[in-house]
Amino acid sequence: MTKPKFKTKNLTTENIAKLAKLFPNVVTEGKVNFDLLRSVLGEEVHGDEAYEFTWVGKREAIAEAGRPIRKTLRPCMEESKNWDTTKNLYIEGDNLDILKLLQESYLGKVKMVYIDPPYNTGNDFVYRDDFKQSREEYNEKSGMYGEERDRLFKNTDTNGRFHSDWCSMIYPRLVLARNVLSDDGIIFISIGSNELENLKKMCDEAIGESNFVGMISRLMKSGGNKGRFFSPNIDYILVYAKNPLSANDFKLPLDENATRKLYSKTETKGLRKGEKYRPFGLYQSSLDARPNQRYYIECPDGTFAIPPGETMPKKRSDGSKVIPQSNDGCWRWSVDRYLQEKENNNLLFVESREGVLIQPSGEKSKWNVYTKIWLSDRVEEGQTPTNFISQFESRHGAKELKELDIPFDFPKPVGLIKYIMSFAGIKENDIILDFFSGSATTAHAVMQLNAEDGGNRKFVMVQLPEITSKKSEAFKAGYKNICEIGKERIRRAGEKVKAETGLIEQNLDTGFRVLKLDDTNMTDVYYSANDYTQDLVLQMEVNIKSDRTDMDLLYGCLLDWGLPLSMPHTHEKIDDFTVHTYNEGDLIACFEDHISERAIREIAGRNPLRAVFRDSSFTSSPEKINVFEIFKLLSPTTNVKVI
Secondary structure, three states, X not given: OEOOOOOOOOHHHHHHHHHHHHOHHHEEOOEEOHHHHHHHOOOOOOOOOOOOOOOOOHHHHHHHHHOOOOEEEEEOHHHOEOOOOOXXXXXXXXXXXXXXXXXXXXXXXXXXXXXXXXXXXXXXXXXXXXXXXXXXXXXXXXXXXXXXXXXXXXXXXXXXXXXXXXHHHHHHHXXXXXXXXXXXXXXXXXXXXXXXXXXHHHHHHHHHHXXXXXXXXXXXXXXXOOOOOOOOOEEEEEEEEOOOOOOOOOOEOOOHHHHHHHOOEEOOOXXXXXXXXXXXXXXXXXXXXXXXXXXXXXXXXXXXXXOOXXXXXXXXXOOOEEEXXXXXXXXXXXXXXXXXXXXXXXXXXXXXXXXXXXXXXXOEOXXXXXXXXXXXXXHHHXXXXXXXXXXXXXXXXXXXXXXXXXXXOOOOOHHHHHHHHHHOOOOOOOEEEEOOOOOOHHHXXXXXXXXXXXXXXXXXXXXXXXXXXXXXXXXXXXXOEHHHHHHHHHHHHHHHHHHHHOOOOOOOOOOEEEEEEEEXXXXXXXXXXXXXXXXHHHHOOOOEOOOOOHHHHHHHHHHHHOOOOOOOEEEEEEOOEEEEEEOOOOEEEEOOOOOOHHHHHHHHHOOOOEEEEOHHHOOOHHHHHHHHHHHHHHOOOOEEEEO
């Protein structure tokens, strides 16, 4: 039997170990010789000069991403909705610590991350991440955790480290977010102009410059008279892919009615009956034109006659020949492709005065040549979105919350997040993570989109319980912190979505499991037994904190084993001992004292993948050894641990 760690992995140590396997000579006593590593990689080392983006505190911010913590997530069933059936999560606490805890359970499993972090305008709040002192020292000196567990400070532009503090906050979170993205995953980050440039540089480092997909500009509002030189009406969304080669192409779904206005002509005679098409100039050459793209096309101005004794007309003279007067006389298609499309009747000749085509003599032709883009093909193919969004202004988000009778400043519109999910190909069972969830707009959007297309997307919302100002409308309405606002919004929005879509009795998941960040379930002796004498250890009855429940211990084990936190689980009595079964046998746990051999044999007989007990489940070391022997006999592949 082995002992769980109940501590996140030291990612820095793991990365050094990976380097040591590849380049043993550059790692000595756990330290990396970076100059030697550069030389091994073929890079000449000439001093310290290099192009780089840096700020005060960058090294500590980088190190923080890999620094282990002793924390856990405690289930809060009384604040949850549909605990037993939901696949959604709402997690309260510092998102840096929570991202570390989720590294194993959600590694490579999240299809989309959307975050709307503080824009650092000088009027908003930033997380207190101080890497030079221990967490305990900093918490004590700053009074960080008061009665309301305030974890933020107002980052005004008078702060000498105004930009540096913001960068240090964001950077490790970006590193950890990249880890949980699936290979085809996408991250969208809303940001204002203040930190746009810095955020882009950090993303290039933390996620990868080659993984940059693009930047979207969004119209926040129309009009306005703020600002000295320009009214700030635009914010931005940076978009990165975990692996652009694996990511879906961005396409918006189209329907015939919505697309019909794009198609300016109707042609039904002898073609595809009743369909629309849009002409597109064949003369618009591709940039990599090849020799077989330069040829003359015959126009339909030839003459025909019916020979004596026949009924079908035959050509009497050829039509005029044309070629583009620009692009080196090259067409968009090769000659073989042209002949194929001509045979399929996918060309359209229109008399024109534009003079874009010329005849062999150099005279301008009266003809223009178009390709036909069929509506049915475009509907199936979809429409590529533009990098400017104007239809989801901030006022729409405010209106949506007003309809739910929930006070909150500056929420993002539901339509914006839903629009992003639509063109990014976020499908049936994908997971969407938002670790700056605010009023939980992302959760609202996921439920709305699921209701519209029958999907089963799942959300993971993460939010610090930031206290509301006593002067705010939210506080007056009874909301003590932002998490209370987010949870209530999901409850009300879920019911509203069901009512509006007629899905009240159907299986639309509008529930969520609430988990709250807390210190480890284990006492100090669990981690530091070597510091205690044998007599003292024997005097200690338990190594688990007295206020922790079976559910606390169960979810601590899920995190330690890297299991998803949204799977179904049951509990039952076996020989009068409470036994928990998670996801039909992924894990079976019993945390009762002095568990009977009969119960142990029943658990082992179910052949779980994992089994866990607490130390007090056994009265002696021989009993522990006996448990191991029982599993070895009845379920030899089960991984057994004792906490």
